[in-house]
Structures are given as structure tokens and as C-alpha cells.
Amino acid sequence: MKQFEDIFKERLEGYEMKLPASDRDAFLNRKATRERYARRRRTYINIAVGIPAAAAIIMGIMLSISLLSKQEGAPSEQPLIADVPKTESPAPITVDDADIEEDIMASTEGVIDDIWVEFIDDDLEYITREQMPDENEVSMVVEDAPEFPGGTNALLEYLRKNMIYPDSCRDNNIQGRVIVTFIVEKDGSITGPVVVKSVNRLFDAEALRLVSNMPKWKPGKQKGEVCRVKYSIPINFRL
Amino acid sequence: MRTDSISEIDLALKCVRKDQKAQGELYTRYAGRLYAVCFRYIGNKEEAQDLMHDAMIKAMDSIRLFHYSGEGSLYAWLRRLTVNVSIDRLREKGKAQIVPLDLTMEPAVSEPQDDEDADNIPAQVMLDMVASLPDVRRTVFNMYCIDGFSHKEIAEAINITEKGSASILAKSRAQLRNAINEYLKRTGR
Structure with missing residues (x-):
């Protein structure tokens, strides 16, 4: 006596489906694109600190505000302006053929490159800070960056698991990358999430929802003391 | 080869x-x-x-x-x-996560029956039958029956319970069996 699933197994295990003749070229093409893209990506990482106009302007405004408020209090302590972190990934957004892998395979690389804050060069120098209205300052560059519980891979996993792809975007095959900044408070909670690179309202809302619902982070440290740190993560919407 | x-x-x-x-x-x-x-x-x-x-x-x-x-x-x-x-x-895609709500217990174990007749079906037709199952059923059927995963592994992979996996499997089997019967009737075998 034979059950049909055994028959299915037998017949389907090594079954070969016919591909369109054009597929081979399409594949090789895609592979080549990907390799080019991977190379380019590496060079970008080396020169990581580009200065996209939008970020520069926003930062400029924020810093001048903080400068103003500072001048009244402690004029001596001049904040140094760090290189403005990049907000725009150098990766083209139309990444059809460029690499699902980078995103799916949890390339820590992909995300870590894009998370800005931290250090310039290799020495963990405290370079700039930004004064908040009250006593709680927010560091932009810290010795110990805050960390999602479980690390970057866990963060990716969290995003992947909890993302609710907006239906209308799915139906219309819309994809994109939203970048959200937020502050990791001293107790690890997340406050003030803001979309700094928007795609559309639905993606933005979903990105904000994901960020706001994150579990508590391990807070960042500066000279051994926990501190508030501004952090930014890219959230990829891929079909 | x-x-x-x-x-x-x-x-x-x-x-x-x-x-x-x-x-x-x-x-x-x-x-x-x-x-x-x-x-x-x-x-x-x-x-x-x-x-x-x-x-x-x-x-x-x-x-x-x-x-x-x-x-x-x-x-x-x-x-x-x-x-x-x-x-x-x-x-x-979140596809596999959508656990069907109808987890009510249908006859989970259908009578083992002789499915020898399925032998006459061309592989491509079998493949199409499997492909046309709903997402979750298809995933479970593939993983369990063809690629040899256990219910435990399936449960972990697509975020359902082991029981859920077994019950989904029963449904996919039933659905496939129907498809087979239909096909055989249509082709007059």
C-alpha cells in the first residue's frame, strides 16, 4: 500500500522544471550586478561619512539651537561639530536586482554600516554632543553604543518578525527604505522616534510603530556612565 | 547523469x-x-x-x-x-505566519488508503497541485512530506505550534487527495 505523499515525494524530489531560455542570461546578469554592487558598497563604507544636504541642514539647525541655549549657560564649552553622519545609504533604492541577500540573510554588515552615531575613525573619541532643552544631554558619539537586546542580528530579526507590510504597498509592489532616528534613554527606553528619510506615509507609520514597540535597549555609556544616545536605523521594506 | x-x-x-x-x-x-x-x-x-x-x-x-x-x-x-x-x-513576506483560524479539529488522521492510483499523475501536475495549496498548507506539506522536516522543526520555522502543524498537514493532505481524485476523474483514469 502506498500513500500519495510518498509518491509525490519520490517524483518531486529531483524533478526538474523547464526554465525559460532567457533565464540563464537574466541570472548571470543579476549575479554580475550584485558583484558590482558589493564592490561599490565596500568603497562607500571606506568613505562612510558623506554629507547629504538634508542631514547637514537639520543638524546645523539643531546645533545652532543648542549653541544658542548654551551660550547663556556655559559659554566656555564649545561643542565640536562632528562629521555629519550619513543618512542616505549609497545603495540605490531601486534595488531590484541588488541583493535581497543583504537584507534577508541578516547581513550584519548591511545594517551596521548604516547605523550611524558612533565613532569617527577608530578611536572612540567623544566628539560632539547636542544639548537638549533640559539637563539631559543626548550624545551623538559615545564610547559604548547602545545595543538592542541580543545585538544587531536580534534587531534585524525583530524587525523582520514584527513588520506588517502595508497591504496596499504590497499589492502595488512598493518597496523602500525608511530611516528612523530615536533616542535611547538612560533606562533603555526609546523616545522621540522621527522619520528622517521617508518613503510614504504607510511605510513611515509602520517604521515608527516598529521602533516605538521595540523592547528596552541596553543603554549607551560614556565614561562608564549611562547616557542618552541618539540612534538611527534603516528599515527596509522589501517584497 | x-x-x-x-x-x-x-x-x-x-x-x-x-x-x-x-x-x-x-x-x-x-x-x-x-x-x-x-x-x-x-x-x-x-x-x-x-x-x-x-x-x-x-x-x-x-x-x-x-x-x-x-x-x-x-x-x-x-x-x-x-x-x-x-x-x-x-x-x-509574513505569508507563512498567517495561521488559519479554523484550527478546529477535523478528522486529523484520515484513514490510510491505497493511493497507488496517484502514480499515474505526471510530476508537473503533482507540482501544480502542491503549488496551488494555500501558503501555510503548502509550506507544511512541503516541509513534512517532501523535505522531511519534523513537526517540531516546522513549528519553529514558521512560527506555529506542533499541533497546529499536524492539523494543517491533515488539511493539506485532504485537499490534495481531492485534487487527485478530481484529476483522475477528469482524465478518465
């Missing part, structure tokens, strides 16, 4: 060295079969094609992790990788 061309192990070794020609040969030999695997999981030809490319590229990137253990082991490895890539894709 192709005895005229280079052996599996040589092919794999050349691919480790990123030999373009060998990579092309890897595609030629396995693309069709891996395409079928993707189709079986994703249920849609264009997407399966795209997914197969992903799997192929991933395979070429990570072929140094492959351990040769006899003729056929390269395909076994590629297939496993492709299955994993497919499941990842399903999960990514």
Missing part, C-alpha cells in the same frame, strides 16, 4: 575559486531542479524564478561550506539551501 562533464567535487572546488565557467555549469546542472523546489514552496512561477536566483547566488557565495560526501551530495546541499531560502522568503 552527465558522465561526460566534470565531476561534482571538481565543480564544487572550481566554484569555491569563483571560476566563472564552473559557476555557469552549476547553473546549467541545477537551476531546473532548484526552480522546481522554489515553485513548490512559493507557488508562483515568476517568484520562484527570482527566488531560485537568490538561492543560486547564495550557494555560489557559500559553496566553501559545502562538504562533499558522495555523488549527489551537491544537489542535496543545494536543495537544502534552497528550501531554507524559500522558507525565509515566505517568512519575510
Whole structure:
């Protein structure tokens, strides 16, 4: 006596489906694109600190505000302006053929490159800070960056698991990358999430929802003391 | 198989060295079969094609992790990788997570019956039947019946319970059995 699933197994295990003749070229093409893209990506990482106009302007405004408020209090302590972190990934957004892998395979690389804050060069120098209205300052560059519980891979996993792809975007095959900044408070909670690179309202809302619902982070440290740190993560919407 | 061309192990070794020609040969030999695997999981030809490319590229990137253990082991490895890539894709899409709400216990174990008659069905038709199952049922059926995962592994992979997996499997079997009957009736066999 034979059950049909055994028959299915037998017949389907090594079954070969016919591909369109054009597929081979399409594949090789895609592979080549990907390799080019991977190379380019590496060079970008080396020169990581580009200065996209939008970020520069926003930062400029924020810093001048903080400068103003500072001048009244402690004029001596001049904040140094760090290189403005990049907000725009150098990766083209139309990444059809460029690499699902980078995103799916949890390339820590992909995300870590894009998370800005931290250090310039290799020495963990405290370079700039930004004064908040009250006593709680927010560091932009810290010795110990805050960390999602479980690390970057866990963060990716969290995003992947909890993302609710907006239906209308799915139906219309819309994809994109939203970048959200937020502050990791001293107790690890997340406050003030803001979309700094928007795609559309639905993606933005979903990105904000994901960020706001994150579990508590391990807070960042500066000279051994926990501190508030501004952090930014890219959230990829891929079909 | 192709005895005229280079052996599996040589092919794999050349691919480790990123030999373009060998990579092309890897595609030629396995693309069709891996395409079928993707189709079986994703249920849609264009997407399966795209997914197969992903799997192929991933395979070429990570072929140094492959351990040769006899003729056929390269395909076994590629297939496993492709299955994993497919499941990842399903999960990514959130498709596999949508657990059907009708988890009411239907007769979970259908009477074992003689399904010898299914032997007459062409493989492509079988494949189409599997492909046309709803996402979750298709995933569970593929993983359990064809690729030999346990209910526990399935439960972990697609985020359902073991019981859920078993009950979904029963439903997919029932649905496939119906499809088979219909097909046999239609073709008058």
C-alpha cells in the first residue's frame, strides 16, 4: 500500500522544471550586478561619512539651537561639530536586482554600516554632543553604543518578525527604505522616534510603530556612565 | 547523469575559486531542479524564478561550506539551501505566519488508503497541485512530506505550534487527495 505523499515525494524530489531560455542570461546578469554592487558598497563604507544636504541642514539647525541655549549657560564649552553622519545609504533604492541577500540573510554588515552615531575613525573619541532643552544631554558619539537586546542580528530579526507590510504597498509592489532616528534613554527606553528619510506615509507609520514597540535597549555609556544616545536605523521594506 | 562533464567535487572546488565557467555549469546542472523546489514552496512561477536566483547566488557565495560526501551530495546541499531560502522568503513576506483560524479539529488522521492510483499523475501536475495549496498548507506539506522536516522543526520555522502543524498537514493532505481524485476523474483514469 502506498500513500500519495510518498509518491509525490519520490517524483518531486529531483524533478526538474523547464526554465525559460532567457533565464540563464537574466541570472548571470543579476549575479554580475550584485558583484558590482558589493564592490561599490565596500568603497562607500571606506568613505562612510558623506554629507547629504538634508542631514547637514537639520543638524546645523539643531546645533545652532543648542549653541544658542548654551551660550547663556556655559559659554566656555564649545561643542565640536562632528562629521555629519550619513543618512542616505549609497545603495540605490531601486534595488531590484541588488541583493535581497543583504537584507534577508541578516547581513550584519548591511545594517551596521548604516547605523550611524558612533565613532569617527577608530578611536572612540567623544566628539560632539547636542544639548537638549533640559539637563539631559543626548550624545551623538559615545564610547559604548547602545545595543538592542541580543545585538544587531536580534534587531534585524525583530524587525523582520514584527513588520506588517502595508497591504496596499504590497499589492502595488512598493518597496523602500525608511530611516528612523530615536533616542535611547538612560533606562533603555526609546523616545522621540522621527522619520528622517521617508518613503510614504504607510511605510513611515509602520517604521515608527516598529521602533516605538521595540523592547528596552541596553543603554549607551560614556565614561562608564549611562547616557542618552541618539540612534538611527534603516528599515527596509522589501517584497 | 552527465558522465561526460566534470565531476561534482571538481565543480564544487572550481566554484569555491569563483571560476566563472564552473559557476555557469552549476547553473546549467541545477537551476531546473532548484526552480522546481522554489515553485513548490512559493507557488508562483515568476517568484520562484527570482527566488531560485537568490538561492543560486547564495550557494555560489557559500559553496566553501559545502562538504562533499558522495555523488549527489551537491544537489542535496543545494536543495537544502534552497528550501531554507524559500522558507525565509515566505517568512519575510509574513505569508507563512498567517495561521488559519479554523484550527478546529477535523478528522486529523484520515484513514490510510491505497493511493497507488496517484502514480499515474505526471510530476508537473503533482507540482501544480502542491503549488496551488494555500501558503501555510503548502509550506507544511512541503516541509513534512517532501523535505522531511519534523513537526517540531516546522513549528519553529514558521512560527506555529506542533499541533497546529499536524492539523494543517491533515488539511493539506485532504485537499490534495481531492485534487487527485478530481484529476483522475477528469482524465478518465
